Amino acid sequence: MAALAVSVLVLFLSNASVALRSSETDDRFLELERIIKLQQSQLDNLLVQVADLNVQVAEKDSEVTRLKERMGDLEKKCSSYDETIDTSDENVPESTESEITSTDTRRIKRQESTNVAFHVYLSGNRCYSNHEIYIFDVEEIDTVNSYNVGDGIFDVPITGTYVFTVTVGSNVRRFLQAQIMINGQIKGQAYADSQDITDIHSASTTIVVNANAGDHVFVRTEHSSNNCDVNSEVYHIRTSFSGWLLF
Incomplete structure (x- = not known):
């Protein structure tokens, strides 16, 4: 009888141990599932932010392209102006800055x-x-x-x-x-x-x-x-x- 009692006790303890380990495993699975869901949510948010940044980058690229085109147009105009100034200066006699200032001053005084x-x-x-x-x-x-x-x-x-x-x-x-x-x-x-x-x-x-x-x-x-x-x-x-x- 004593041997039978011992066997029953051992079997009970073994089942209890298995049940405990099963409960701990379920808890761990639930925790992992919660963590995965949280990380997935964070990942989704990051993907949305990345998409917004891509849109902004595309807009900036378009603006840079427009600015380059305007710079090209301005460079052409400046080049045209330079050619006009060079042509108009061909018949202008050389004068020192002091001579020009003196002439302008005399002209202003004469007008006044x-x-x-x-x-x-x-x-x-x-x-x-x-x-x-x-x-x-x-x-x-x-x-x-x-x-x-x-x-x-x-x-x-x-x-x-x-x-x-x-x-x-x-x-x-x-x-x-x-x-x-x-x-x-x-x-x-x-x-x-x-x-x-x-x-x-x-x-x-x-x-x-x-x-x-x-x-x-x-x-x-x-x-x-x-x-x-x-x-x-x-x-x-x-x-x-x-x-x-x-x-």
Whole structure:
């Protein structure tokens, strides 16, 4: 009996051991299956990323191709420009940089010194009251169109040093005083007096002043013996107003 009991016990323990090993194996299989699924998911994600990168690389390759084509076109244009410049330079005399700079400077100064000038006069006798602006209605020259025959004002176009001159004539037995004004300030005066003689007299004044672009320059009557004192005739006196940029 004892031997039989021992055999039964051994058989029981053996079956229990087999069952335990089988359970551990199942657990290991489940763990491996979980790991494989996780790695497969990661692999799928990597494949998606690789596909996206391939698309981006293809787009960059296409952009590089377009840029190369544009560079080729630009190189052709530059080559064409170079040929044009080389051809145009064939008849240009050689000059040093200092000579070119000096020539350009002289040209600029000459333009600034001579391009601003005007000369206007009255087409006939006029009647002006005190402080009334002379409206010179005939323009002999106005290089930059800065004198306004509508209101009698010269609008300074360029800041610089200017010369302004006015000549006025007084009628027989009359006198008048004319003033050159800049922005309402008296800068010069001319006084023509024929009051005591049966004759026509003239007077002139010239000023040299610094003026800023936008300043208003005009001539007005300060006072006179009569409202109709200004003489301006072809064969006697031209009452006129002139100005030019000195430098």
